Amino acid sequence: MNTISDNHDLVITNLHFVYPPPRRVEAIKRLDLKIKAGEFVAVIGHNGSGKTTLSKLISGYLEPSEGTITIGGVVVHKIPAHQRPMVVGYVFQNPDHQVFRDTVWEDVAFGLENIKIPEDEIQRVVRDTLEDLDLWHLRELHPFRIGKGDRQRVAVAGLLVMNPKILVVDEPTTGQDPERAREIMRLMTRLNEERGITIITITHAMDLVVEFVKRVIVMGQGEILLDEGVREAFSKPDILAKTYVQPPAVARVGLALGLNPLPLTVDEAVEQILRRCVPVKDTLAR
């Protein structure tokens, strides 16, 4: 149980979760899910559909009422709390809930200090991580004196030093302008590609799902409604409507015009319309 194998697949079997009294909400209902090591998936669904509960269960913050969650064959909530960050990291919706020390450097080093890593090793890893995430120049500052986007990267850096196999990212783009939201998603893409970290992101930003993610898990009422490629999922507006999700604007235009395959980006839509077009000279002649 103590050794984590090289295979870091996430396997969820018959997962059930009910919040304790007084809420007693049945948040996750008999859910099965498998995410292979190195995947980049998005979990979407309405507020209260169970997305955040699922991500807290995956990260070991909550213990299943029934069923199991394993990463590399190891039951997540049985991994000791100080070792869990080496398996799975959870990026909170609000970075203010996650950073708490007096300088950026100390905040990022915290997890390593907890597992008694030699000082020179800590220095090296923290330095490399801060440089990699473009935070080096902020290392002496208090985390609450820097911008929210930077603070979010500090939270991510604090997880990365632990070398996790899976990062669960809860609404990474909340409170960010669209350009910064893209920056965070680009960072996740890079961590996914360069380090092979599995990324599970919870989001309401459908345009970002289209741009960055291949597989989408659609949740509603504590169950998985759809689990497939982004294009396939956004081709099913009726099912998405059950969990109050709308395909992005381009896809909605594509659906209404009956374009097939469904366009997801502006470029795809333009190409599709041109291909189906009344010959240009006719249009000009009118």
Added chain:
Amino acid sequence: MDQPKDIVIKLDNVSFTYKSANEPTIKNINLEVRKGEFIGLIGPTGSGKTTLLNLIAGVLPHYTPGVLSGAIYINGKSTLEMSMAELSKLVGLVMQDPESQLFNLYVKDEIIWGLENLGVPREVIAKERVRVAEFFRIPHLLDRITYDLSGGEKQKVALSSTYIMRPEIFVFDNPTSQLDPLGSSMVFEAINALAKQDGITVIVFEDKIEELATFADRLWLINNGEIVMDEEPRDFFTHTQLLKEALIRVPAVSAIGYELRARGLEVDRLPLTVEEAVETYQKFIH
């Protein structure tokens, strides 16, 4: 201050410099807003948009020290000549981070706190609470602890507790950042109803430019503390250079039109909504 009767907000050459800042955050802004207008504010992070909204709501410079030059008039009266109590009856502000505005233990108390302070009779308060909770679809949250709510739920509670006060002017700073797509559309429709039916003046900052393009009467673009554009939505998105400088994307449905035009198709009117886009592009499809 002489001005036409229906001008409810007037900014007269307003600049604002925070105490200990070297340069102004807001620079020489002149604006007028008529009663019942729905204004959308767009701009990148750090552009001064929250400062501008806080100035209009009177939070600045009442609460945070800084130097204001020029003047902001609400119903013809300078905000500097009004007490915060007077201002808060006229202008309701829903802040970007709902947590900074919730402080009661229970949702049911949070919503009616403002009315209780005005000494409104109990039976009226009870009725209003039911009406507002239903309007924002949160009756199931009334007995919950505010701290325990999800981000989206907190946002709806913050909206409810401001809405119940029936201010003449509503200022929203990113009101739907944590809501799912249906929650966002619902809030936008509610805000639109406030303006169109109740004649309430609304100013909304929002990252979801598609929603603003659909509902707003006018859009302001703020960049580096200056208002660089003040246009109706359809004209607004034709100024591509100004948008690019502010890192603002044209709505995807309009972007399709630009590209089709560039490729030789006759797109007479750039669509702003999915419905308009379908109508516009339908004629090109065989």
